[in-house]
Amino acid sequence: MKATRDWFGESLADLAAEHEDIVVVNCDLASATKTAAFRARFPHRFFEVGIAEANAVGVAAGLAQEGLRPFVASFGHFLTGKYLEIFQSVGLNDAGVVLVGTHAGLAIGKDGPTQMGLRDVALMRTLPNVEILHPVDGVETREMMRHVVGHRRPTYLRLCRQPQREVHDPRHRFVPGAPDVLHAGRDVVVFSMGGPVGVVLDALDTLAARGITPTVVNVSSLPVDAAALGDIVDAHRRVFVIEDHYVRGGLADEIARIVLDRGHRVAFRAWGVPDYGQAGDPRDLYARYRLDRDGVVHHLTSFADADLATAPR
Structure with missing residues (x-):
């Protein structure tokens, strides 16, 4: 059993070997968001902005407008807390940014409500051109990552901290929007x-x-x-x-x-x-x-x- 954030980190690094346009904009959380593996393999495509999610969104939007596929990684609570910047820079510009919000829900535990991603889906649902993805296991996470690198639409990828068992057969194929x-x-x-x-x-x-x-x-x-x-x-x-x-x-x-x-x-x-x-x-x-x-x-x-x-x- 692994958390979907772990599967994301592994998939991101693997896919980056095939897609040179993938870059990461990080908010001083490489270990927690599992982007450290990407940084180790592709340091020249890893941009650290520190604890500055608003700046990260702006940087990523600019990189997307230049033809890259940037992944901005932070806790979902912090990242979607910069809703104005997401609205202005990503949504209105239809910028192909993948917003990666980890630590969804109550599982962050003792860190409490100041860090729990509990209202991120509600915020992202208001943006008409943003796709929201929330994988349930490793199979679906890998499938979603392949889907995400195959298009240039704004995306919010919601990930869990707690380990989750596999519920899909390895042959499962993700179909966007399909229940x-x-x-x-x-x-x-x-x-x-x-x-x-x-x-x-x-x-x-x-x-x-x-x-x-x-x-x-x-x-x-x-x-x-x-x-x-x-x-x-x-x-x-x-x-x-x-x-x-x-x-x-x-x-x-x-x-x-x-x-x-x-x-x-x-x-x-x-x-x-x-x-x-x-x-x-x-x-x-x-x-x-x-x-x-x-x-x-x-x-x-x-x-x-x-x-x-x-x-x-």
């Missing part, structure tokens, strides 16, 4: 991205013992294919979204909009982080916010037990 069905079930469909996906899969045996067999869908890229996602929703009576992010503005909002636009008559619930977050051991935090396996079992059991007799049809 990725990892487990077929009935009645309730669970949509998630990144770290919580594996947690939901780990809860399946316990849920099955209670007579609950959810469909599990990995939504690893936004914007998602609305038609494909709508077809999945059509086959279920209940939709549940769980994300390691603020409950407002993230994946749940994206899916709710699709459900409403299509006129689906389903019961809909979402769960995420309802406050600013806390500092503590990551395991304690995930338990506190009911984003661990026991929390998933609790949410889906209560949802399955809910009376839908009065729900609109």
Whole structure:
């Protein structure tokens, strides 16, 4: 098991050997963001700007406009905190920058909410030309990296700190925007991205013992294919979204909009982080916010037990 930030670092260095236009703009976090391997192999293509994310975004936008494919790496909380610079320099200019935000969600633990990437998806969703990618494992990370170096659109790559097990077969191929069905079930469909996906899969045996067999869908890229996602929703009576992010503005909002636009008559619930977050051991935090396996079992059991007799049809 590895964190997706580790898979990113390895993939970046390997792909840079094939793509001479790849450069890195770093914010004094090469070890944490796993860009150190790139620096060791390609020091002349590694630009250190220090603890200055706003400057890094501007430098990267300029490099992109000169035909390079720059990766700006920092904690997701810090990087998207420079939203104005991203909006002005990357978004408006349609600059081909890959914004790499690591340490997504609660897993940074004791460093607390001043460093937790909990509102980054909400911010990046507001930019109409920015692709958001959040891989669930090593296979998908490598596939996404190959995808990213193959185009020049602005991209936000969201990465986790915690180790995550492989959920894909090595032959899996990433398709941008396609909802990725990892487990077929009935009645309730669970949509998630990144770290919580594996947690939901780990809860399946316990849920099955209670007579609950959810469909599990990995939504690893936004914007998602609305038609494909709508077809999945059509086959279920209940939709549940769980994300390691603020409950407002993230994946749940994206899916709710699709459900409403299509006129689906389903019961809909979402769960995420309802406050600013806390500092503590990551395991304690995930338990506190009911984003661990026991929390998933609790949410889906209560949802399955809910009376839908009065729900609109």
